[in-house]
Amino acid sequence: MFLRQVLLCFVGLSAGSVIAAGIFAFLAIIGVFPRLIGNTHTTGHIILYETLMIVGGIWGNVMDLYHVKMPIGGPFVLAVYGVSIGVFVGCLVMSLAETLKALPVLNRRIRLSVGIQYVVLAIAAGKLLGALLYFMKGFGGL
């Protein structure tokens, strides 16, 4: 029984390390944070951001697996959390589309030459509408 526990422990450790490397390599390479840091001109605080990503990753995982309660709660904290996640996912989705070169390919296929800024605006508006519909019409099954 003890040996089996050791085996499970080993499996868990390996799984955690590999998944952490995968997820965080994805976060680093997808370009959300370089863009945010670049646009806010706060390159000097990179170490702080990375530390917070480390703490956030560990905390999120523990909260998810063990259903640990947040030490501080309330609507305000929830609002901060919501806005932060919204910004993050918004950037993430766009970065993903950009990394996969979706817009350049589309532009080339239909030879779009003017008004790219409106295309970007339309994407943002579409995302907003999509998110609102999803939550208000209960697409999530709730």
Added chain:
Amino acid sequence: MNSDTVYLKLPQITEVYKPDVALSDIAEVHCQNPSVEAKVKAIKVTSFAKDTKKSAAYVGSILELAKKIEAAGTNVQINNVGETDFIVKYRAKPYPPVLFEWIKTAFVACVAFCGAAFAIMTFNNDANVTDVFANLYRLAMGVESDGITVLEASYSVGLALGILVFFNHFASWKITVDPTPIEVEMRLYEENLNKALIQNHGRKESGIDVS
């Protein structure tokens, strides 16, 4: 008449805070003859509009510099060991108000923390880690998992270890001297921006977007 060789090393981008830009502000200049070096260093590269709050960028090339050095009447050979195209960015003030800086930092810090937490939670949900662990536990131990086992604990520890190794530091404590992943990505992003800026400036024709 023997000509002196002037060595120029241009970085891709330089940030300046005064409107008049001399060559010594943006490039490393070396020449064996000190008087020639001083003369070349003082050559004006460009000037930005004074009394402007807006930041501006100037894109130039080594050819323009060569013309300016020639026009200054020095008989020199130019040896460029840096970039051939360069950007000079002008900002009126080196640092904006401190409070606003901290608000921005707090904002990005919030996004970093919540984003990382969110990413790992969505992954755990997507991949149904809880169920996979329950199955694994049953396979290994022959009994049903109660949800809190050595697997979850070691997974959490492994995750923390993996993140630390990946980011190569925790707060000010570094594992090796390598730059951190975000620092590397930041430099790559900056380089791409500079390249795009230079190429946008360089192309006069608008017809060829992809040829």
